[in-house]
Amino acid sequence: MPGQRARNDGMPVPPGDSGPSAKSRELVSTGQRRYVPNYAPKEMILDRGAGARMWDLDGTEYVDFGAGISVTSLGHGDPDLAEALAAQAGRLWHVSNLYFAEPVVRLADELCEASFADRVFFCNSGAEANEAAIKLARKHASLSHDPEKHEIVTFHGGFHGRTIATVTATAQPKYQEGFGPMPGGFRYCDYNNVAALDAAIGERTCAVLVEPIQGEGGVVPAEDGFLTAIAERCRAHDALLMFDEIQSGLARTGRLFAHQWEEGVVPDVVTIAKALGGGLPIGAMLVGEKAAETFQPGSHGSTFGGNPIAAAVARVVLRKLRSPELLANVARQGERLRRRLTALHNEIGFISEVRGKGLMLGAVLRDEWAGRAGELGEVCRRHGVLVLQAGPDVVRFLPPLNITDAELDDGMDRFESAMREAAGRGGAKESG
Numbered sequence: 001m002p003g004q005r006a007r008n009d010g011m012p013v014p015p016g017d018s019g020p021s022a023k024s025r026e027l028v029s030t031g032q033r034r035y036v037p038n039y040a041p042k043e044m045i046l047d048r049g050a051g052a053r054m055w056d057l058d059g060t061e062y063v064d065f066g067a068g069i070s071v072t073s074l075g076h077g078d079p080d081l082a083e084a085l086a087a088q089a090g091r092l093w094h095v096s097n098l099y100f101a102e103p104v105v106r107l108a109d110e111l112c113e114a115s116f117a118d119r120v121f122f123c124n125s126g127a128e129a130n131e132a133a134i135k136l137a138r139k140h141a142s143l144s145h146d147p148e149k150h151e152i153v154t155f156h157g158g159f160h161g162r163t164i165a166t167v168t169a170t171a172q173p174k175y176q177e178g179f180g181p182m183p184g185g186f187r188y189c190d191y192n193n194v195a196a197l198d199a200a201i202g203e204r205t206c207a208v209l210v211e212p213i214q215g216e217g218g219v220v221p222a223e224d225g226f227l228t229a230i231a232e233r234c235r236a237h238d239a240l241l242m243f244d245e246i247q248s249g250l251a252r253t254g255r256l257f258a259h260q261w262e263e264g265v266v267p268d269v270v271t272i273a274k275a276l277g278g279g280l281p282i283g284a285m286l287v288g289e290k291a292a293e294t295f296q297p298g299s300h301g302s303t304f305g306g307n308p309i310a311a312a313v314a315r316v317v318l319r320k321l322r323s324p325e326l327l328a329n330v331a332r333q334g335e336r337l338r339r340r341l342t343a344l345h346n347e348i349g350f351i352s353e354v355r356g357k358g359l360m361l362g363a364v365l366r367d368e369w370a371g372r373a374g375e376l377g378e379v380c381r382r383h384g385v386l387v388l389q390a391g392p393d394v395v396r397f398l399p400p401l402n403i404t405d406a407e408l409d410d411g412m413d414r415f416e417s418a419m420r421e422a423a424g425r426g427g428a429k430e431s432g
């Protein structure tokens with residue numbers, strides 16, 4: 001393509017070497033003008049990817065430590081996913097939920113076989129999966145209890161989506177401001193605090209919805225025993241135990257589900273989405289025996305839910321994410337990433353801890369580094385590595401789970417050079 005430089009040699013284009021092309025600048029300004037301004041995309045146009053690397057329209061290479069927010073867990077351009085997509089695209093795109101289609105049936109069966117679940121509801125996003133879970137919990141309680149039993153307990157710092165119900169489940173004021181009135185029936189309590197849970201839960205509780213590791217809230221894992229404590233209270237109050245594994249699930253932490261790190265906890269509902277389609281939109285609510293028959297014909301639905309192309313791809317994703325080699329790679333690369341962060345910390349003293357599990361890690365900024373996660377992300381981008389933040393104080397790493405030693409080392413070399421540059425500015429801390 002004219003004007004496009006191929007940079008496959010693994011070297012970042014030095015900052016300022018030529019600047020964005022006219023086409024790239026035109027696309028950025030059109031996007032800035034034409035998108036509803038609820039996002040603030042970086043001023044570049046991503047154009048292609050391979051494994052853990054991406055290139056923008058001008059050929060600048062980036063190591064991808066964000067995986068589209070835990071979505072492209074098998075990296076970019078996996079040939080097996082592309083093959084499954086092409087095969088299904090030539091066969092059938094959509095059947096509606098009036099009919100069965102083979103890839104969707106098989107995916108449901110394989111998800112149940114791989115988990116605690118008996119049944120699956122398919123949708124297209126995380127918020128929809130949680131919306132289904134919220135409705136399921138209410139319906140389940142309504143069938144055997146009086147209507148007072150409708151409260152759902154969630155946790156401060158959690159994140160469950162942007163629809164009106166899921167943003168209400170999201171106990172963070174910044175996501176709710178201006179959208180009131182919020183639906184009633186949600187109770188919030190402090191994460192990792194059993195006493196607070198005991199104060200919030202009761203006979204009116206129909207479910208507890210919780211992330212085994214809070215993602216958007218700062219990469220905060222449930223402490224040992226906390227999920228068990230929730231499970232015990234759910235049992236005592238006949239409330240559904242619902243894990244939001246939209247970010248932490250599907251091998252992200254080195255086990256297929258993050259809640260499996262807590263011995264003996266069996267949920268009633270688990271919601272998944274992000275990684276399931278390898279980059280195609282698909283979400284699912286997995287339901288265990290207790291509530292498997294709660295929804296009946298007419299209870300709930302989604303026109304696009306259970307799309308055959310997304311399901312055909314998701315079957316391959318699931319098979320790959322379940323493989324022992326992949327899970328071992330998550331553990332090993334997670335350790336390597338931690339080691340490099342710790343070594344860098346010993347040199348420039350920028351973090352108080354590294355939180356998380358497997359390849360869901362948060363570096364918690366300290367002292368004069370605190371509050372700078374967004375700004376540091378931009379420095380990283382100039383150095384050819386894409387990282388995420390989780391609030392102003394946490395640099396978040398969610399690389400592809402099949403990342404290689406060479407890709408991880410290359411990305412960390414770039415991260416280190418970015419942080420050394422940021423450290424070099426000494427006391428030049430920017431406010432905000």
Ligand SMILES: *Cc1c(COP(=O)(O)O)cnc(C)c1O
Binds near residue numbers: 125130161162211244
């Ligand atoms: C991303 C996310 C959601 C929302 O998913 P969408 O696909 O953006 O609707 C819900 N819960 C958690 C834990 C998430 O990380």
